[in-house]
Amino acid sequence: MNGPRDSGGDGDGEEVRGVPRIPSPRAAADDLRPEAYRPGPRPVPPETAPGGVPADAADASDPAPEGAPGTADGSGPAAGGTPAPPSHAVLKSLLGAWALSACSAEETAAVEEHLGDCAPCAEEALRLRDAVGLLHTDRDLDLDPLLRFRVLENCLGRRPARIPVPGWADPYDAETARLDALLRDIGDSEWHAPVRLKWFEGERRMIRRTTVAGVIGHLMTVDGIVAGAMGLDDPLGPHAPLLPAARTMAFWDTTALPPTGTIREPWRDQSHDLVRTVSFAGPAAAELSVSYGSFALPLRDALLDRAFECWIHADDIADAVDYPYAPPSGAHLNRMIDLAARLLPAALAERRRAGLAGPPHHLVAAGAPGRSLHLEVEGSGGGSWYIALDSPAAVGSPDKSVAQVALDGVEFCKLVAGHVSPEEAAAGQDGDREAIRDVLFAAAALSRL
Numbered sequence: 001m002n003g004p005r006d007s008g009g010d011g012d013g014e015e016v017r018g019v020p021r022i023p024s025p026r027a028a029a030d031d032l033r034p035e036a037y038r039p040g041p042r043p044v045p046p047e048t049a050p051g052g053v054p055a056d057a058a059d060a061s062d063p064a065p066e067g068a069p070g071t072a073d074g075s076g077p078a079a080g081g082t083p084a085p086p087s088h089a090v091l092k093s094l095l096g097a098w099a100l101s102a103c104s105a106e107e108t109a110a111v112e113e114h115l116g117d118c119a120p121c122a123e124e125a126l127r128l129r130d131a132v133g134l135l136h137t138d139r140d141l142d143l144d145p146l147l148r149f150r151v152l153e154n155c156l157g158r159r160p161a162r163i164p165v166p167g168w169a170d171p172y173d174a175e176t177a178r179l180d181a182l183l184r185d186i187g188d189s190e191w192h193a194p195v196r197l198k199w200f201e202g203e204r205r206m207i208r209r210t211t212v213a214g215v216i217g218h219l220m221t222v223d224g225i226v227a228g229a230m231g232l233d234d235p236l237g238p239h240a241p242l243l244p245a246a247r248t249m250a251f252w253d254t255t256a257l258p259p260t261g262t263i264r265e266p267w268r269d270q271s272h273d274l275v276r277t278v279s280f281a282g283p284a285a286a287e288l289s290v291s292y293g294s295f296a297l298p299l300r301d302a303l304l305d306r307a308f309e310c311w312i313h314a315d316d317i318a319d320a321v322d323y324p325y326a327p328p329s330g331a332h333l334n335r336m337i338d339l340a341a342r343l344l345p346a347a348l349a350e351r352r353r354a355g356l357a358g359p360p361h362h363l364v365a366a367g368a369p370g371r372s373l374h375l376e377v378e379g380s381g382g383g384s385w386y387i388a389l390d391s392p393a394a395v396g397s398p399d400k401s402v403a404q405v406a407l408d409g410v411e412f413c414k415l416v417a418g419h420v421s422p423e424e425a426a427a428g429q430d431g432d433r434e435a436i437r438d439v440l441f442a443a444a445a446l447s448r449l
Helices: 088-093 095-099 105-115 119-134 147-158 167-184 188-192 212-229 244-254 261-281 283-287 299-321 330-353 409-416 433-445
Strands: 194-201 204-211 289-291 296-298 369-378 383-388 395-408 428-431
Touching: 088 095, 088 105, 088 119, 095 105, 095 119, 105 119, 167 261, 167 299, 167 330, 188 212, 194 212, 194 299, 204 212, 212 244, 212 261, 212 289, 212 299, 261 283, 261 299, 283 299, 289 299, 296 299, 299 330, 299 409, 330 369, 330 383, 330 409, 330 433, 369 409, 369 433, 383 395, 395 409, 395 433, 409 433, 428 433
Parallel strands: 369 395
Antiparallel strands: 194 204, 289 296, 369 383, 395 428
């Protein structure tokens, strides 16, 4: 049942049975040519040709004379035969292709010239260019392990801490933070993933199987040596053994159940306590002696040693759970390599006393330059060191160098950690073969459980 419609139903605002009519879509102002919406002179009525036909209509069928001006929409040739510039609507339609770098050279030049004059198009172009950046799917979605350290470094650069962490404790602070980020990112079941700990004793490679949680327990108990030396609570109690291997075995043997993810929190609390304590202790704390039972290190080197072991075991965990993990920063890696290089003469002397290395050739007075091996470490954190061969009290000297070994920084650290055997180390070698073998095996002897 259709009722009658009012007359004039084609006009805007017409109602059909009391319902307002929705007008047809209109072009946005930005879609028009600038001259289309700028105020201008009122149009002049066209002259009428004879017969009542407008003059422009009468001439429409006539061919345009050669060299005549182009059409009003800018699509025809301009005076003199040169093409007119593209219209606003055409340039706006090219913004998407421009953002994707898919325009021709002429179109790109026209769009970029237009963006300098048209604010709405310039804003739209920026939004499209930002959106194109989000379309790339080949990025690694994993956060950079050093992101936390860089953010903190930037924040502290703008507003320094009232009680800063001493520079010699930075590697330990950074490596424990990186490992903690890894542990926060794994699932509950992955805490029981099998991990193989590797080190060298004498001429043999040793392997001990444990779990991710067992590795964190190992790190916590050995960190307890440093905590006890600083007057903090030892996780194994006041009568715990000092040797790192004995401490670890005591922890594993006395734990009623296999450790789980609950071990992360006490380990992290202990690492925070260590960093906080050395920050409040002042510069003199750097020389505090930390005993490992068979040897002792100053606190600055003990924390560097703990940073090195934290990285090595974090890499073991990352391999077990298939997690990407990068080496330390170049500055921190250099300090770890330097510590190993400083410990090599004593390790070589210990192997010599055990009959595992060749005899000394030329004994010199303590502090005097002696026969040396040039250790050249390449890559991030690399450098050159001269290792005294005949006595830990001698000083390495380039003038007394009898051999040279060159290898990558991470490869050298893997050798020191016992993860790469001396025979497998990808080393460039030149000079005294016995000296080279003794130093490579002494580097592996620095590893321990």
